[in-house]
Amino acid sequence: MIIKHKSNPIIKPGDVKPSIEGYKVLGAFNPGAINFGDEIVLLLRVSEGCKTREGYIRTPVCRFENGMSYPDIVELKSSDPEVILKDTRSIAYKGQEYLSTISHIRLARSKDGINFNVEDKPFIYPADETEKYGVEDARVIFIDGKYYINYTAVSEDSWATALAITEDFKSIERKGLIFYPENKDVAIFPEKVKGKYIALHRPNNSRFGKPSIWYSESPDLLHWGNHKCIVRPRDNKWESQRIGAGAPPIRTFDGWLVIYHGRGDNNVYSLFCLLLDLEEPSRVVRRASTPLLAPTEPYETEGFFPNVVFSNGIAEKDGKIYVYYGASDDSVNVVITDINSLLGSF
């Protein structure tokens, strides 16, 4: 049985301190998750906009100067005819595009997996032009003493996936773009299979096909090849538009367990279980025909971008599986379950 935790949402925008005075936290969601010491660490996606000011449109920007970066605000007069509101998410002004929100990655720590302390400062903040429009949706794995974090880097060249390494969740070393645009939803396996690192990823499709889950191999986590499309959207109401992998896959006796998301009719996001072959992870063993989790609760059906459940972080604790998920691009939530329940849910 999959039960949404009674304390949901466990982290809300109001629990997060803005990066600077004048910013407003609009979402704390889509967390990566990992065990670190005796804690569970979440890598929250924190999206921020600006506090309003009468007669002005204010938009957050990242400034890059002398190798340093910092958050700032662009203020435009609402009456300026050159200000064009493209949709709720972006503004065009004199050939420049601004987003109404920019995301960074913030850490939150917990001993029980439910009650989290959110840090005051960003952990991964846009560092250069390749991350100009924000860093989003971190996934994290632990290999040989190091934590490998991949995240979506958004820029004027569209969205791609970057890799960074930390050993202490204090400093990070950036390793650049490992998947070029347009690509997101990268889930790297936590161990090699037959001598190779494996990742699932999600290229974009603009003409043929629909955004699907792809498989790739790497000798070193930096260079990726042998790309294969392995799971495509199905013609049902939950997956009619696109699908993408979630948290790093979990090794079970039956296969690699993946929880993926589908965007279906009316832009509703749901979560599904998928099982990949242990030795040949490009081979699908089992695929759930109905969602594991769909938006039903008010915190899932209302909010910044309603009717979205999206998971990119899972942790284990005392034999239980903590599936963290973002709801409505707004809050962090959790389902506590176990491997047998997940394997039995197909």
Add this chain to the structure above:
Amino acid sequence: MIIKHKSNPIIKPGDVKPSIEGYKVLGAFNPGAINFGDEIVLLLRVSEGCKTREGYIRTPVCRFENGMSYPDIVELKSSDPEVILKDTRSIAYKGQEYLSTISHIRLARSKDGINFNVEDKPFIYPADETEKYGVEDARVIFIDGKYYINYTAVSEDSWATALAITEDFKSIERKGLIFYPENKDVAIFPEKVKGKYIALHRPNNSRFGKPSIWYSESPDLLHWGNHKCIVRPRDNKWESQRIGAGAPPIRTFDGWLVIYHGRGDNNVYSLFCLLLDLEEPSRVVRRASTPLLAPTEPYETEGFFPNVVFSNGIAEKDGKIYVYYGASDDSVNVVITDINSLLGSF
């Protein structure tokens, strides 16, 4: 001085035998090129449609059975209300999409670089579902006794780039997809730089930015990483829409010489020179401000897809540079020049 050869077009669709009875060769264009023995070998893109039949719409398809593949024809009644002509290039029927043409790669050989013998049979023909809609625009390099060929593989999952190896231009060994969708215009450098293979490639942009030239590194030609966007379209009439690399770059004393294409206003394609740093090929040294070559002659301004010049193959012979280029998705043409003229053209 860049002079289009007086014998242009040097290969026309009529010079190419169809793959099967019932097909019609519509284009022989965009050739890869390489020196092989005392010959120049072109890897032609041959596009084929079907001969017409009154009252029917006929479309070429690749059949895959028992590990073999072969060309075939689908015939639909024009009067069938379920047949939908989407544009001149594709047909929809009962949820299935068909292209009006499918491309394969055909060899042509020449001792003088001008007069070519086109082989009767395809050299690279779609082998599986990842190439279902055709193989296009080959580039070829020679490293340590082997010829590495990359080409665009088009399928229901969109367009991507595949790698194959040959030693004799008779048999090929396929190495799978090296760049996932949507990606084309992959130009691999003919030697390592600082111990790494280098490629230029061209991801697609559907929302932010315009299709641009990206840089990547690889330890083995199979796995690619460290992706960087290095050259973007400029706001001029020749490059307003998109750009992409052409043939494998040529090492010169001044840097790596690249001839790239730009698609500008009214979908006109032109060719430009670009120079990349010898030691740091992600660094642009020089970029031409006007085209090296633009469509002006009747064979470039008329044809299957008019006003296109597109180069993906260059060969050297007796100190001269033979820049082969496709015109109007129709024919093969050549400019004979030399390195100094190209370097002096900026």
